[in-house]
Ligand SMILES: Nc1ncnc2c1ncn2[C@@H]1O[C@H](COP(=O)(O)OP(=O)(O)OP(=O)(O)O)[C@@H](O)[C@H]1O
């Protein structure tokens with residue numbers, strides 16, 4: 312049976328949801344509306360006049376090779392961030408699940424990185440890999456590897472991926488760990504009696520039982536990689552070298568605020584809005600029908 | 605099919621010992637029930653046989669071979685868990701065939717064995733369902749099916765019926781026993797339900813606080829309990845115990861005195877089963893009735909021994925209309941009364 316609170320009249324419910332509505336209006340609906348509106352115009356560089364171009368900004372964008380390249384970059388970046396943040400998290404969770412002694416400390420340590428803000432994490436990684444003073448690049452240099460993410464595309468991508476994924480490992484770890492703890496011990500024992508050794512049990516029993524969590528994290532991490540990694544990219548590479556790390560969100564910023572092409576930037580925001588909308592719908596649909604074994 | 609031997613098996617979790625040395629030999633094809641109150645170590649003992657817990661001391665052998673160091677999968681056993689532990693993401697067919705698939709049997713053979721087991725357990729209509737779409741009783745059968753397809757040497761059951769309703773429990777009890785008989789596979793069965801133990805066991809191990817109080821057939825335990833604990837745990841309603849002093853061929857309990865057939869002397873504890881009470885207006889014992897419990901075929905009368913605080917229960921055949929405050933006089937046949945040492949709770953053999 313559904314549990315429902317009913318109110319008489321309108322005033323109280325309205326007051327109760329008002330703060331949420333006001334906040335959404337100021338920080339979401341208003342800017343979103345502005346973006347949609349602006350995406351239909353090309354302003355002059357001084358912002359004094361605007362010329363209506365219809366869907367011209369969108370047409371231009373979709374035929375722009377740089378914009379398309381940015382799509383590809385985003386796809387590669389978010390796939391890598393998702394993988395690098397989830398696979399180690401799952402591994403660590405499996406280890407933590409088996410540990411008995413010292414599990415508490417181990418878990419606490421694993422959760423700390425999540426508390427570090429992305430921009431600060433970016434600075435940390437930047438210092439470690441700084442081409443002149445970085446600890447890691449110095450060691451790599453001693454080993455005969457010349458690290459230079461300022462010039463090398465792949466190294467730049469690698470660094471922003473690792474810096475973005477690092478803090479997320481904690482977050483994913485928590486979810487995986489909770490899900491692992493929820494797998495009944497007796498099911499694992501039954502599989503052990505049935506003759507399955509550790510890895511066999513992992514692939515045929517544990518992983519399938521984790522699939523709702525895995526799927527949820529997949530969506531959440533993709534959304535994260537799309538939208539919340541701006542700080543990391545900005546501090547480490549500023550989208551370079553040669554736009555090699557310019558993901559869609561970063562391009563909105565660099566075209567709009569650096570390049571002053573506000574019409575195109577607004578159109579890009581609208582496209583992103585559609586992407587995040589689609590992802591959210593997908594996510595909610597999934598969570599609602601989430602597989603319950 | 606195999607024998608199972610336990611030799612002074614002990615279990616410690618850290619520094620706390622929870623099994624204090626259990627020894628027994630189980631014959632091939634025997635159905636052994638491990639029974640005892642919650643927390644006495646039944647599951648732990650069973651899990652040591654399964655290989656899910658390490659053995660701290662002593663030896664577990666299956667088929668004459670020491671298995672202490674073997675992994676569960678190498679012991680050739682199958683286990684049915686209290687919560688069934690079915691694989692939730694697999695169909696009934698996959699659940700039952702999982703072990704065979706791991707053993708790399710050809711697919712046709714797996715299918716044949718699963719079909720046979722499904723037929724035996726009347727699970728054929730459900731082979732393609734997931735466990736969540738089955739009733740409790742059906743899940744229970746799937747768990748049984750998963751255990752029997754592998755044709756193990758030993759079946760291990762940990763309270764497999766405790767999640768079923770009373771009626772289904774009685775039915776499954778018979779089915780499990782029947783199945784085990786037909787397959788002839790040695791079985792260890794854990795329960796805290798003494799009725800289940802009495803009805804299913806060839807022999808039972810009565811456990812208390814990590815010790816085997818008595819090992820024997822249900823009737824042996826019922827008729828000749830070796831400890832006060834076993835006496836009270838087996839039988840329903842449970843045996844009345846009274847402290848008394850034996851001297852010169854009679855036992856005095858408070859103001860009453862019972863004739864004795866043995867040469868006991870000193871303080872003893874005597875056990876009187878409620879169903880062995882013989883109502884007799886001239887009887888040596890008396891109780892004050894507080895409450896009656898009509899069960900149809902018999903009636904339980906609960907009360908206290910006259911002039912004492914000991915609770916006492918009597919079971920009388922047929923229907924009795926008990927009146928609270930009424931005094932019931934009765935006697936007992938002194939020939940087979942069990943006596944126990946009040947300090948140790950061990951049986952005192954009363955030689956005539
Ligand atoms: N992993 C463990 N660590 C420490 N103590 C444990 C562990 N497992 C069981 N014990 C203790 O061992 C004792 C016996 O437990 P066990 O589970 O064997 O009892 P049981 O007879 O099966 O009880 P129940 O009828 O409630 O299932 C209990 O006192 C329990 O607290």
Ligand SMILES: [Mg+2]
Nearest residue numbers: 646647648762
């Ligand atoms: Mg138990």
